[in-house]
Amino acid sequence: MLDLRWIRESPEALDRALARRGEPPAAARVSALDAERRGCQTRFQECRQRRNALSREIGKAKAAGEPADALIAEVSRLKDAEREAEDAERKAAAELDALLAGLPNPPGDDVPDGAGEEDNVELRRTGAPPEFDFAPKDHVELGEALGLMDFERAAFLSGARFVLLRGALARLERALAQFMLDTHTEEFGYEEVSPPSLVRSPALFGTGQLPKFEHDLFRTDTDHWLIPTAEVPLTNMAAGRILAEEDLPLRFAAFTPCYRSEAGSAGRDTRGMIRQHQFYKVEIVSVTHPDRSAEEHERMTLAAEAILERLELPYRRVLLCAGDMGPAARKTYDLEVWLPGQGAYREISSCSNCGDYQARRMNARFRPAGGKGTRFVHTLNGSGLAVGRTLIALLENGQQPDGSILLPPAIRPYMGGCERLE
Numbered sequence: 001m002l003d004l005r006w007i008r009e010s011p012e013a014l015d016r017a018l019a020r021r022g023e024p025p026a027a028a029r030v031s032a033l034d035a036e037r038r039g040c041q042t043r044f045q046e047c048r049q050r051r052n053a054l055s056r057e058i059g060k061a062k063a064a065g066e067p068a069d070a071l072i073a074e075v076s077r078l079k080d081a082e083r084e085a086e087d088a089e090r091k092a093a094a095e096l097d098a099l100l101a102g103l104p105n106p107p108g109d110d111v112p113d114g115a116g117e118e119d120n121v122e123l124r125r126t127g128a129p130p131e132f133d134f135a136p137k138d139h140v141e142l143g144e145a146l147g148l149m150d151f152e153r154a155a156f157l158s159g160a161r162f163v164l165l166r167g168a169l170a171r172l173e174r175a176l177a178q179f180m181l182d183t184h185t186e187e188f189g190y191e192e193v194s195p196p197s198l199v200r201s202p203a204l205f206g207t208g209q210l211p212k213f214e215h216d217l218f219r220t221d222t223d224h225w226l227i228p229t230a231e232v233p234l235t236n237m238a239a240g241r242i243l244a245e246e247d248l249p250l251r252f253a254a255f256t257p258c259y260r261s262e263a264g265s266a267g268r269d270t271r272g273m274i275r276q277h278q279f280y281k282v283e284i285v286s287v288t289h290p291d292r293s294a295e296e297h298e299r300m301t302l303a304a305e306a307i308l309e310r311l312e313l314p315y316r317r318v319l320l321c322a323g324d325m326g327p328a329a330r331k332t333y334d335l336e337v338w339l340p341g342q343g344a345y346r347e348i349s350s351c352s353n354c355g356d357y358q359a360r361r362m363n364a365r366f367r368p369a370g371g372k373g374t375r376f377v378h379t380l381n382g383s384g385l386a387v388g389r390t391l392i393a394l395l396e397n398g399q400q401p402d403g404s405i406l407l408p409p410a411i412r413p414y415m416g417g418c419e420r421l422e
Helices: 004-009 011-020 027-063 069-101 139-146 151-158 167-188 201-207 231-238 290-310 357-362 387-397 409-415
Strands: 121-126 242-244 250-259 278-288 315-319 331-339 344-353 365-367 378-386
Touching: 004 011, 004 027, 011 027, 027 069, 121 290, 139 167, 139 387, 167 250, 167 278, 167 290, 167 378, 167 387, 167 409, 201 231, 201 357, 231 250, 231 278, 231 357, 231 378, 278 290, 278 387, 290 315, 290 331, 290 344, 290 378, 315 344, 331 387, 344 387, 357 378, 378 387
Parallel strands: 242 365
Antiparallel strands: 121 315, 250 278, 278 378, 315 331, 331 344, 344 378
């Protein structure tokens, strides 16, 4: 949610920010609804004050035995006017709130302009893609050849965009999650959390998935929603709270299933595990002081990169342009891992600084030490990492001529010492 006072003072700044995201201007509509709402409030107060004054005059007139019919009629008219002003204020406020709820976060000044992924800026590459003396296979061929990845049975059970992992691949999925959690909690100071996978609407509104992305979520008939990412419950751990400054930053990590309808991805990544309705992810979230969110963003991204480096996976860091970021983010780094089966880098983590955008939506604040009043916290979230895509990357980068998969040393202790899948 954006600061309404900022929009009042700098309407042109809002429209510039929206233009950078490829969105139409909205400042004029916000200003009009805000003025209408405030005008209704003023009319209501004026009617109330006048009616109270007339009520006192009616009392005096009756006490003096004087006629008060005209005054009583005026009070009745003012009551109707109050109700009309109140109804109009509610209508304008609801329209204003709905408009503000749909506006994205202004991009940071250091975010490049651009409309889509072709305008993102590659910052650096780490690790060299492996060289094969054979034609590399993708994870579907490798997993099915091992007899441990079954899309046909998953489709029988659940339909398209699901997979059934067995044996060593099921264990590898679990091993990767534990390796990631151990790294984030023991080395980077994130507190492990096991959150609910079902949340209510206010939690999704707080992090910005509602109302904009309702079509991409799964909803139950009990008015719960399946989480699209653990960002939702983890960030909402600060919702409605006033934290002490000395308690910041809060850092959380969780391994959860994630559920997405992929409503807007028809025809994209239909083969394999790249884009599924259910997948697993280790999410990391920070709630921090506004003055330190930029450095926390770098810290979080380095924590995600550490997983890739220890698994010896080649990757690159990309700074997203204004038009390719999620609506809640003001700056996003994507980490993209090399997949030999596709001959391309693919996203495996997005680390975003959301500033106070989510905090305003969920009313998450802190009280400055020795100061008065409260301020909104800043929130950040990142994948640390997407477990399924990490499994894909290990299969494709570790493939051998005989179809076996060489595992990197870092994951072997979590696999009971297993060095190779075959």
